[in-house]
Amino acid sequence: MVEAKSDPKVREKIDTIYKEVLSRNPGETEFHQAVREVLDCLGPVLTKNPEFLERKIIRRICEPERQIIFRVPWQDDKGEVQINRGFRVQFNSALGPYKGGLRFHPSVYLGIIKFLGFEQIFKNSLTGLPIGGAKGGSDFDPKGKSDDEVMRFCQSFMTELCGHIGSDTDVPAGDIGVGGREIGYMFGQYKRIMKRHESGVLTGKKLNWGGALVRTEATGYGAVFFIDEMLKARKDTIEGKTCLVSGSGNVAIYAIEKLHQLGAKVVACSDSNGVIYDKNGIDLDLVKQLKEVERRRIKEYANHHKHAKYTENGTIWDIPCQIAVPSATQNEISGENALKLVKNGCIAVSEGANMPTTPEGIHVFLESKIAYGPGKAANAGGVATSALEMQQNASRDSWTFEYTERRLAKIMANIHQLCYETAEEYGTPGNYVNGANIAGFIKVARAMVDHGLV
Numbered sequence: 001m002v003e004a005k006s007d008p009k010v011r012e013k014i015d016t017i018y019k020e021v022l023s024r025n026p027g028e029t030e031f032h033q034a035v036r037e038v039l040d041c042l043g044p045v046l047t048k049n050p051e052f053l054e055r056k057i058i059r060r061i062c063e064p065e066r067q068i069i070f071r072v073p074w075q076d077d078k079g080e081v082q083i084n085r086g087f088r089v090q091f092n093s094a095l096g097p098y099k100g101g102l103r104f105h106p107s108v109y110l111g112i113i114k115f116l117g118f119e120q121i122f123k124n125s126l127t128g129l130p131i132g133g134a135k136g137g138s139d140f141d142p143k144g145k146s147d148d149e150v151m152r153f154c155q156s157f158m159t160e161l162c163g164h165i166g167s168d169t170d171v172p173a174g175d176i177g178v179g180g181r182e183i184g185y186m187f188g189q190y191k192r193i194m195k196r197h198e199s200g201v202l203t204g205k206k207l208n209w210g211g212a213l214v215r216t217e218a219t220g221y222g223a224v225f226f227i228d229e230m231l232k233a234r235k236d237t238i239e240g241k242t243c244l245v246s247g248s249g250n251v252a253i254y255a256i257e258k259l260h261q262l263g264a265k266v267v268a269c270s271d272s273n274g275v276i277y278d279k280n281g282i283d284l285d286l287v288k289q290l291k292e293v294e295r296r297r298i299k300e301y302a303n304h305h306k307h308a309k310y311t312e313n314g315t316i317w318d319i320p321c322q323i324a325v326p327s328a329t330q331n332e333i334s335g336e337n338a339l340k341l342v343k344n345g346c347i348a349v350s351e352g353a354n355m356p357t358t359p360e361g362i363h364v365f366l367e368s369k370i371a372y373g374p375g376k377a378a379n380a381g382g383v384a385t386s387a388l389e390m391q392q393n394a395s396r397d398s399w400t401f402e403y404t405e406r407r408l409a410k411i412m413a414n415i416h417q418l419c420y421e422t423a424e425e426y427g428t429p430g431n432y433v434n435g436a437n438i439a440g441f442i443k444v445a446r447a448m449v450d451h452g453l454v
């Protein structure tokens with residue numbers, strides 16, 4: 001690989017900064033991983049722009065502007081008191097108000113929220129829209145909870161969070177475990193405490209009270225538009241390809257929908273318990289019914305379609321495919337999984353989830369020269385459409401599905417082009433990891449220089 005010039009002294013400085021990040025943030029392994037991936041791409045950028053080093057942009061970018069950690073007490077249906085921990089990490093506001101989702105999952109701790117918030121800075125920058133980077137959430141597990149329990153939790157969570165957010169300050173949205181229902185309960189509580197119907201304070205709202213068409217579909221659709229762009233650049237198309245989409249949540253469902261619309265066949269999806277393989281192609285109406293309406297496990301798919309095969313604790317990545325869209329969670333593709341995918345003939349990977357591929361897996365994809373779209377670029381359609389929702393809220397307008405989907409497709413094409421051209425400019429053609437990290441970083445870094453030492 002021909003790499004753009006990177007001064008060895010600059011590399012040394014980057015190493016020192018990384019070591020500092022490790023010692024200042026002990027135990028936060030996912031955050032370390034996300035920082036490492038970005039810093040590894042920045043040598044040539046800092047060699048070209050020494051002022052970024054002089055002004056300590058990297059050190060500043062790795063330190064969140066503000067971190068809020070709070071107690072979330074609530075009562076379950078038995079009347080028992082439960083305590084969870086809530087987080088909001090407002091990472092960077094150089095480009096606009098803080099923007100990023102909330103994740104409710106038992107694995108959540110500061111290291112996960114910080115990795116997500118850090119990624120969000122660069123992802124949001126790539127969209128070309130005026131949004132800073134943030135993330136939040138809780139170790140609350142919505143699985144198995146009643147609607148009332150989820151409501152009481154969301155109300156308690158928002159009672160603390162409401163003082164820190166606002167349509168020009170910080171605009172949360174959904175992520176794993178947070179969808180329209182949770183956003184609704186949180187919006188209701190914000191409205192009640194603040195005595196303001198402030199539509200722009202949250203995105204991912206339902207359509208009848210300020211939500212935007214296409215927001216639900218946006219992350220999955222966007223990830224597929226990104227594959228479309230990567231394949232077009234290689235004079236290939238999605239049509240007729242066999243695909244794997246891991247997960248079966250919001251991102252996975254709409255990735256499958258768009259792949260099917262574009263003539264591909266998705267043969268497998270999954271959840272944290274197991275994998276469904278359907279050689280006839282995944283029946284998406286059934287998945288939607290099971291997951292969106294009944295909130296059940298994907299295992300049930302096999303009760304409705306006897307020909308489908310369910311494998312408890314199986315890995316989806318052993319199934320032969322040409323296109324893979326990891327849409328479940330971080331680090332779901334190991335180096336071994338990546339090798340298997342490539343060996344089985346996979347030509348394109350588009351990350352619907354955040355950081356779903358381990359560093360070893362990324363190495364395999366880059367070495368094999370398949371079309372590999374990292375999450376920062378490939379799943380930016382979700383947050384980009386959130387920014388379109390904010391535009392509609394600010395102008396008290398609502399756009400049609402067709403118009404909004406066209407805007408989304410155009411944004412994804414622009415992100416692709418920016419990453420593609422940046423990768424070429426820095427001597428690593430086809431390397432979207434370099435392209436995304438460098439292009440995302442430069443825009444934020446320039447804004448930080450403009451704003452002085454803040």
Ligand code: GLU
Nearest residue numbers: 100101173174175383386
């Ligand atoms: N959680 C999504 C992401 O990872 C969306 C965030 C948003 O819409 O603010 O980008």
